[in-house]
Amino acid sequence: MKNSKMVQYYYLGRGAISHLQELLDNKRADEEKSFVVLVIDDYFENKNILDLSYLKQQDLIIYADTREEPKTSYVDQLTNLVKTKEHLPVALVGIGGGSAMDIAKAISVLLTNPGPSEEYQGWDLVKNAPIYKIGIPTIAGTGAEFTRTAVLTGPTKKLGINSDHSVFDQVILDADLLKTVPIDQFVYTAMDCYVHNAESLLGMINDSMTIALAEKASELIEEIFLGEMDHEKLLVASSMGGLAVANSSVGICHPLSYGLSIELGLHHGYAICIAFNQLDEYYPQVKKFKEILKKYNIVLPKVINDDITDEQLDRMAEATLKNEKPLSNAFGADWKNVFSKEKVIELLKKM
Numbered sequence: 545m546k547n548s549k550m551v552q553y554y555y556l557g558r559g560a561i562s563h564l565q566e567l568l569d570n571k572r573a574d575e576e577k578s579f580v581v582l583v584i585d586d587y588f589e590n591k592n593i594l595d596l597s598y599l600k601q602q603d604l605i606i607y608a609d610t611r612e613e614p615k616t617s618y619v620d621q622l623t624n625l626v627k628t629k630e631h632l633p634v635a636l637v638g639i640g641g642g643s644a645m646d647i648a649k650a651i652s653v654l655l656t657n658p659g660p661s662e663e664y665q666g667w668d669l670v671k672n673a674p675i676y677k678i679g680i681p682t683i684a685g686t687g688a689e690f691t692r693t694a695v696l697t698g699p700t701k702k703l704g705i706n707s708d709h710s711v712f713d714q715v716i717l718d719a720d721l722l723k724t725v726p727i728d729q730f731v732y733t734a735m736d737c738y739v740h741n742a743e744s745l746l747g748m749i750n751d752s753m754t755i756a757l758a759e760k761a762s763e764l765i766e767e768i769f770l771g772e773m774d775h776e777k778l779l780v781a782s783s784m785g786g787l788a789v790a791n792s793s794v795g796i797c798h799p800l801s802y803g804l805s806i807e808l809g810l811h812h813g814y815a816i817c818i819a820f821n822q823l824d825e826y827y828p829q830v831k832k833f834k835e836i837l838k839k840y841n842i843v844l845p846k847v848i849n850d851d852i853t854d855e856q857l858d859r860m861a862e863a864t865l866k867n868e869k870p871l872s873n874a875f876g877a878d879w880k881n882v883f884s885k886e887k888v889i890e891l892l893k894k895m
Contacts, residue, residue, distance in 0.1 A: 548753075548791040549708040551679075551690055551715050554783075558776070560718040561680060564637070565598045567714060571634040571676060572600075579603050581626055581633045583648040585610050585640025585682065593724070594639065604629070610643040613805050613812060616662040616698040619647055623654040623661070632656070636677045638712075641733065642686030642695070642812060645679045649694035649710045652677040661705065662698040667869065670707040679712035682721040684778040685733035685813065687740065687786025689715045695812070701866050702802040711790075717783065719775035731769070731840055732813035734778060735833065737785035738765045739820050742829040743795030747873035750792040758788035762829070769836045795874035796826055796883070799867035800891060803860030808847060818844055822894040826874075848895045861888040 555563050572578045579602040586607040588594055596605070606622055608614075626633065632655055638648025650661055652674040657664065664670055679689040688695075692711050693704030704710075725733075741758040744750055750758075764781035768774055800823075801815035810818065821837075821844050824830045837844065848857070865871070865888065871879045 546791060549692065549711050550787060551712050554715040554717060556717040558718060558720050560716050561721065564716060567678060568635055573634065577631060578634045579629065580635040580637065581606065582637045582639060583608050583644055583651065585644040608644050608647050610640065612809060613697045614643050614647050616660065616696045619650045619661045619696060622647065623651050626651060626655060633675055636675045637680065638677065639680045639682060641683045642688040645681065645688040646694040648677060650696060650705055653705055653709055661696055664705045665696060665698055665701065665703040667706045670705065670709040674709045676713050678714040678716065680716045683725050683729065683733050684722060684782040685737040687737055687782050687789060690783050690786030691790040697806060701863060702806050717779045719779060722775045727840060728842055731836065731842055732817055734765055734769065736813045736816050737782050738762060738829065738833065739797050739816050740789040740794050741785050742827045743797060744788045744792040746827065747793055747795050748876055749873045754788045754792045757784045761785035761788060766832055770839065793873035794870045797823055799864040799870050802867065803863040804847065806863050807856050807860045818847055818895050822891060846895065848892055857889050857892055860892055861885050864888050
């Protein structure tokens with residue numbers, strides 16, 4: 545039994561981002577000194593899509609580079625940039641996909657906790673309360689707006705800052721912000737949600753609430769991608785999936801995808817799809833997943849080819865096996881005797 549934390553407040557609906565100004569103004573105690581930080585996916589820089597005209601001169605906008613998965617060194621760099629200000633911010637906002645929101649969550653934690661971000665990669669290592677933070681997704685599927693993790697790639701591992709302190713205080717779900725996303729990216733990101741629903745449902749760490757959320761989120765995603773696209777419904781599915789996995793755990797696919805991301809530089813949603821496509825023996829949901837790929841004419845390439853060395857495969861397998869909690873969720877306490885390094889490499893070679 546776990547004492548589970550959820551996002552306290554959310555706005556849902558087209559045009560919901562108009563409430564951001566009000567939320568930020570309510571946090572400003574001193575108009576001249578207090579400031580807010582916005583971490584925005586650099587896709588939006590010079591796009592004139594977001595109205596930020598109400599921001600104050602002292603506010604800080606960071607257009608985060610999301611071409612690669614967020615690295616601990618990059619998060620530390622951005623945190624130090626915020627620390628050059630005279631005071632701590634009264635609020636921090638993450639606008640973008642999972643990477644931008646995870647960066648915002650991580651900075652919020654690091655501003656009030658000493659040391660580099662890699663020291664907090666793990667479970668419940670954060671001690672001090674973070675800066676108030678708002679999450680605004682511009683793509684749906686990662687569930688980052690509702691999870692308790694900020695996933696970062698460190699020097700040797702890809703692992704989240706998994707803490708109740710990572711949870712957003714406020715979320716804004718505005719379907720109008722999703723209209724610029726290409727369909728293939730929609731699929732890759734939504735499948736992240738679909739996969740961690742499968743991992744939650746078939747894992748050992750769940751309860752009736754988790755199961756209900758994951759089942760409904762999966763049902764919505766199948767309805768949307770095998771039927772008619774509905775951006776607002778997709779935001780709801782992403783949120784429900786995020787809540788489900790936040791209070792359970794991922795399973796086999798995510799650790800395998802981490803090895804692909806670290807060694808080959810693949811973006812998270814794409815790496816998830818590459819891995820899940822080869823996990824029929826573990827997840828019956830792979831069948832529906834392949835139907836969705838077929839409908840959208842998406843053909844996943846083979847990324848583990850003759851150019852990949854045995855040393856690279858070994859590093860990918862090691863990165864996978866460092867994720868003990870997800871693998872124990874999938875297989876139980878005896879997972880090391882069930883999911884060997886040899887089995888991991890066998891699966892990677894199919895990808």
